[in-house]
Amino acid sequence: MKNYILPVLVLCTLSVVAQPSPSSETKSTDPATITKEFLNAVRGHDSKKATALLHPDVIWVQPGTNRLSGVKKSREEVQEMGKRMGELSDKSIELAEVRVLNANGNSVACLLRWKAVQPTGNVLDVENIDVYTIENGLIVSVKVYSADLEQENRFW
Template sequence: MTRRQRNRTGAALALTTLLTLAGTSLAPAQPTVPPTAPAPIANATVVSNFLAAVQRGDRAQVAALLHPNVRWYQPGSNALSGLKPSREAVFAMSARIHEHTARSYRITDISALSTNGSSVAVRLHFSAASPVMVLDVDNIDVFKVQDGLITEVRVHSANLYHENAFWGN
């Protein structure tokens, strides 16, 4: 080995030692991988969990999945129609539904759950009985989900005439 080669080797070794002591290395940098955050719950899962909680009558789970300022749009021109601007207003509507139907109101079928961004559309079949008539109707409800909470619901009835007659004014 020539004197020049020995000087280069010595200089490289000194530089490597210095960098190692400083916490740096000449080795190629390894890509840093940021810590993985837990995956957000899929919007469809949030809605499925909400509907399952409604079917079980699990008020705590329903409340946990509704944003406190949820906006619930109920169609028609009946006692339930109009905007419900909060979780409390939705629970008040639910209480009125159960009172009117002697707690017979049920979601009997959930199908065709479809997503588009933050929106989840679901075909639901409802049944209930009042002292004077029976409700048997399909709805398509469109839910908006943000950060794992339902922030908006728009109900679309397949038979609004029948719902208006059933719920009355």
């Protein structure tokens, strides 16, 4: 009997060890998770990760009548808008708060608070509601609603 126990234990151990472990690189397609990852990347100034979560042909609608307003039709245009925000705010732009994040199907609505200060002393402190649409694990569209377009237009 003792002769059989050791080989059985070894086989059991090997079968457990040989099982593939779940990859930490497994990408979620859950809309809320994708949106959280994107916003965390934005907060952490990780433009590479944020850009990777955008579909190449993402549609981004930025409100207002300022130099950043309008419809962006690619991840490159969105990336350029982000760079321009950094330049215009002397790199002070920050996603200060993510207050609400709720999913409904493949759409996720977020209440966000943005802050920035220009070298001239002009201040941005505004809440936005952003609506993200996710398909196949990527953000395909974003529509931004500002709580204070007048402030944003003055700042940008």
